[in-house]
Amino acid sequence: MKKGTVFIKNAAELVTCSGFGPKFGKAMEELHIIPNGAVYIEDGIIQIVGTTEEVERKLPQSPEQVIDAAGKAVLPGFIDSHTHFVFGGYRAEEFSWRLRGDSYMEIMERGGGIINSVRATKEASREELFKAGKKRLDSMLSFGVTTAEGKSGYGLDYETEIKQLEVMDEIDRVHPIDVVKTFLGAHAVPKEYKGREDEFIDFIIEKVLPEIVERNLAEFCDIFCEKNVFSVEQSRRLLSKAKEMGMKLKLHADEIVQLGGAELAAELGAVSADHLLQASDQGIAAMAEKGVIATLLPNTAFSLREHYARARYMIDHHCAVALATDLNPGSCFSESIPLTFALATLYMGMSPEEAVTALTINAAAAVDRADTIGSIDAGKKGDIVILEFPSYKYIPYHVGVNTVEKVVKNGRLVFDKEKGGILC
Numbered sequence: 001m002k003k004g005t006v007f008i009k010n011a012a013e014l015v016t017c018s019g020f021g022p023k024f025g026k027a028m029e030e031l032h033i034i035p036n037g038a039v040y041i042e043d044g045i046i047q048i049v050g051t052t053e054e055v056e057r058k059l060p061q062s063p064e065q066v067i068d069a070a071g072k073a074v075l076p077g078f079i080d081s082h083t084h085f086v087f088g089g090y091r092a093e094e095f096s097w098r099l100r101g102d103s104y105m106e107i108m109e110r111g112g113g114i115i116n117s118v119r120a121t122k123e124a125s126r127e128e129l130f131k132a133g134k135k136r137l138d139s140m141l142s143f144g145v146t147t148a149e150g151k152s153g154y155g156l157d158y159e160t161e162i163k164q165l166e167v168m169d170e171i172d173r174v175h176p177i178d179v180v181k182t183f184l185g186a187h188a189v190p191k192e193y194k195g196r197e198d199e200f201i202d203f204i205i206e207k208v209l210p211e212i213v214e215r216n217l218a219e220f221c222d223i224f225c226e227k228n229v230f231s232v233e234q235s236r237r238l239l240s241k242a243k244e245m246g247m248k249l250k251l252h253a254d255e256i257v258q259l260g261g262a263e264l265a266a267e268l269g270a271v272s273a274d275h276l277l278q279a280s281d282q283g284i285a286a287m288a289e290k291g292v293i294a295t296l297l298p299n300t301a302f303s304l305r306e307h308y309a310r311a312r313y314m315i316d317h318h319c320a321v322a323l324a325t326d327l328n329p330g331s332c333f334s335e336s337i338p339l340t341f342a343l344a345t346l347y348m349g350m351s352p353e354e355a356v357t358a359l360t361i362n363a364a365a366a367v368d369r370a371d372t373i374g375s376i377d378a379g380k381k382g383d384i385v386i387l388e389f390p391s392y393k394y395i396p397y398h399v400g401v402n403t404v405e406k407v408v409k410n411g412r413l414v415f416d417k418e419k420g421g422i423l424c
């Protein structure tokens with residue numbers, strides 16, 4: 001018996017989402033399902049995929065662990081490619097203000113919003129941030145997430161930005177979920193820089209970015225490109241510098257006002273542009289042409305009572321769409337993948353197949369990892385979700401309820417609802 005071998009067999013449907021790159025437009029419908037499917041994983045890496053009969057025939061030795069998935073659907077682990085999961089404090093009060101009619105930007109403009117979380121994150125100890133962030137990842141794991149992106153951006157100064165990224169590293173080392181780190185130093189304008197936004201961008205470029213790159217503290221650089229936050233020109237300046245220094249790019253683009261963020265993402269060759277509620281037709285066309293992933297965040301639009309991003313239009317115009325939760329303390333305090341599925345299918349015109357693609361292989365592409373995760377293909381990480389139900393179609397159908405029964409990460413069973421939840 002070889003160490004670290006897992007055999008998942010008899011799956012009612014093995015939803016492979018097979019592929020090593022993003023799926024654009026119509027291709028998002030193809031899930032490459034194997035009925036009565038099986039997968040064999042060795043030392044954390046998928047080795048054999050096929051029908052149960054085929055895989056059984058090819059097994060090199062008797063596996064250490066056998067999981068019988070009879071009557072269940074088996075999918076790749078979900079990837080939550082846009083979150084802000086490390087932060088101090090909460091902003092429940094602001095949610096009540098929004099319910100009474102205040103807008104997200106009004107609250108931000110009168111000194112609340114992101115700046116409130118910045119204060120609380122500065123005050124929080126590393127231990128507090130670690131404990132809270134880890135607990136949030138536990139919840140994400142229960143929803144089938146096996147890789148999560150996490151952003152800084154609640155520091156806006158040298159020490160706290162680095163503290164957030166270091167805490168993410170520490171959590172990554174102890175938690176089954178793999179963390180992809182993004183530097184979002186330009187998330188809001190700190191009070192002392194109000195009216196001097198260009199100088200704040202200079203400060204980030206000169207004082208913070210070099211340290212982030214030198215110590216490899218983040219893989220991506222992101223910015224909140226928005227009216228009354230950072231302009232297209234300021235975003236271009238920061239992101240071009242980050243790219244020059246070897247970072248990959250993401251943008252919070254065209255969320256509240258149509259500013260041209262989608263166009264900028266295409267111009268700079270960003271890996272993804274996110275939110276896009278107000279993205280223009282030209283911006284969408286440019287993203288499709290340049291292969292920029294359109295990461296849509298329906299939980300946020302829902303939470304802000306905004307119109308949803310035009311997922312149907314984007315897919316019909318050959319974009320590769322990913323979905324993510326945008327878990328954060330302000331605009332969207334929700335890590336709920338079931339909610340994401342429900343909103344995408346019920347309100348954004350996405351089919352269940354497109355939603356699955358958007359949370360697996362396209363989400364993997366949004367963190368530049370479509371070659372190693374996001375599908376059940378030989379050679380990829382053994383990151384697998386087993387549902388309580390026989391088809392992926394039950395995910396949106398069981399509206400807003402978690403349908404995940406088991407999660408396998410790197411070939412190890414790490415979550416089992418039947419055994420009380422998280423196993424490590």
Ligand SMILES: N=CN[C@@H](CCC(=O)O)C(=O)O
Nearest residue numbers: 114224252326328329330331
């Ligand atoms: N829109 C900007 N940033 C975050 C929200 C951050 C916050 O409100 O704390 C987002 O992606 O939704």
Ligand SMILES: [Zn+2]
Nearest residue numbers: 082084252326
């Ligand atoms: Zn965000």
